[in-house]
Amino acid sequence: MKVLLTGSTGYIGRRLKQILLADENIDLRLFVRNKQSVSLKNSKKVEVIEGNTFDKESLEKALEGVHTAFYMIHSLNRKDYKNLDKISAQNFVDIAASCGVKRIIYLGGLGVENENTSEHLLSRLETGQVLSSNPKVQTIWVRAGVIIGSGSTSFEIIRNLTEKLPVMTTPKWVDTKAQPIAVSDVLNYLYESIYLKEEKNLTIDVGAEQLTYKEMMLKTAEALDLKRYIIPLPFLSITLSSYWLNLFTPVRFGVAKALIEGLRSEVIIQNDNAKKYFPNIKPISYLNAVKKAVEEIEKNQVISRWSDRFGKAWDKDHSKDLADAIFVDRKIEYYNNVSKENIYKSFISIGGKEGWFDYDFLWKIRGVIDKMIGGVGLKRGRRDQYNLRVGDSLDFWKVVDVQENKRLLLFAQMKLPGTAWLEFKVDDEKLIQSAYFYPRGVFGRLYWYALVPLHYFVFTNMIKSIVKKAKDKEN
Known part of the structure; x- marks a missing residue:
């Protein structure tokens, strides 16, 4: 089976690439902006095509003969990312259909559209809707919320705040509920989606236990063997919170602001398709996910980081x-x-x-x-x-x-x-x-x-x- 992977130099894509390379039944093709950004120990097992989703000629070359394509692209670091994401997704699904691609697997975000939905989450939802719009191609839309793993944006923010601040004054969004999930479980869902025996479009919400962001930080402190106190303050605005994250964590202000805006709305599972279609995958707890991430950092085994694709x-x-x-x-x-x-x-x-x-x-x-x-x-x-x-x-x-x-x-x-x-x-x-x-x-x-x-x-x-x-x- 020929599989196309986009976003192979990003946080999830780089890890997924290793899993796909280990499958002898998969003929892997990577679609990248620059071949120099690809690190491969055995390049003979992989075909690399250079281009981007706005260049239809290179996109057609990448999708030709492909059975399953992973769509792992977003433009968060661009000012007009919402419009660009829609164009990119539309180009991808249209050319995939013309090339006879059977299945697109897309990793999006948990959440529902309402007055509190952030621009970033709206863009992820719209991308999923565009990819699912062509009846000639099946789309499996895996939706995850807070992803916990060494090098993930969410984990880096929570870990840095927990390590550096014994007492945290936080906005009221710390009481918002979410369903975090270990990056290893996200990868399992994505990989198993290749072999799923289903022909209709599917939206699969994934996550472990429901927790508030306050509970996540306290459990992170527990995993790090630290004692921490959290004091919510209702007057801290999104902008002030963004500056706070910018100062005490590795993320820059623009990314912090986009993430903070997303914390106003709950990101919890809306369907039970994960259990229905993937009964063998049992997501690990948040505490164990944090411990696993810390262990990877301590043993210098971080495969990818959130900042891998930041900048061009x-x-x-x-x-x-x-x-x-x-x-x-x-x-x-x-x-x-x-x-x-x-x-x-x-x-x-x-x-x-x-x-x-x-x-x-x-x-x-x-x-x-x-x-x-x-x-x-x-x-x-x-x-x-x-x-x-x-x-x-x-x-x-x-x-x-x-x-x-x-x-x-x-x-x-x-x-x-x-x-x-x-x-x-x-x-x-x-x-x-x-x-x-x-x-x-x-x-x-x-x-x-x-x-x-x-x-x-x-x-x-x-x-x-x-x-x-x-x-x-x-x-």
Whole structure:
């Protein structure tokens, strides 16, 4: 069976890809914006087609000969995401029908349409309705609410708030009910949907026990062996709550606001189709889901994170951007009696828990400022402290190119009056470290000139520390 997976570099898609690869009965095809964003150990087992759902020619090529297609696409980080999601879904289902696709499997959100429904949830509901509108293609619409797993948005928010705030003053939405579910159970439902013997359209609501968000945070504290107190305050608005989440969790303000708006309405199961069609799947409890997520983090086994697909810097050729940069700060450090493999390992592990060498405090200050003005800050950290792949977040950077023992290119996602990149290149005798900046207007130029003195100390220390760290590995 030929199966198409979209969104294979996202949080759910990356994990689902591993499950599909393990099934010998499946001939897997991936549809991605950029082939460089796909990490595959055995590329011979997978066909990768480049394109997007707004390019009908590439979409037709991706869906040709496919039996089952997973639709795992959304445009939350775009201002006009609601309209774009409808166009994308319509293109997908129309071309799927013309190509003879038998089944579309879509992961949407729990909830019903009413006066409290957020724009984000409305968009997910509309997407499901569009995908289910063509009688020539069956659509299995799996609907999940709060997904709990290492690296998920919901879990990262709840865990960060619980760990950092012994006493939490929260809005009244903490009493809203939801039915959280472990990411492993969501993946089971999606995978089993491939082999479901049913020909009509289905909407399958999935979730474990009903809990309020207050109960979730208290159970998270229990899993982390912490004592926490929650004091609801009725006057905290959506905007104030969004700033609160932005400051204390890894998510940026825009994402936080979209999520907070969704917390006004209950996200609970509306049908019993999960039990009816998947009687063998028994969702684990919220407490066990949290414990499992924490264990994955502690053992450095996080497969994917919510921020994997945040931003589009790696969706295009970046060589022209670097060539167009107006300002370049380049440092070169020669090294002797050190292997380039250790030089590579040294700069590939910067940031995250290991920080940024002697001037780490300056990076932290910049991260706090970035958070305060609505940026991503440093709280995202890293998925893995010693390994990187294209699309990974690294504090307020995004990995756009990584070549083993050769190169690392990072794109700046902090708030800037321009565009910035940080590059490390290694050859047999020297390490080349380059900071590129393309300013936006006069303020962008003033920003760069104001930081030149700091850059001298920070970037000089960085390259010397990378080489020193590599030398220490040799000894």
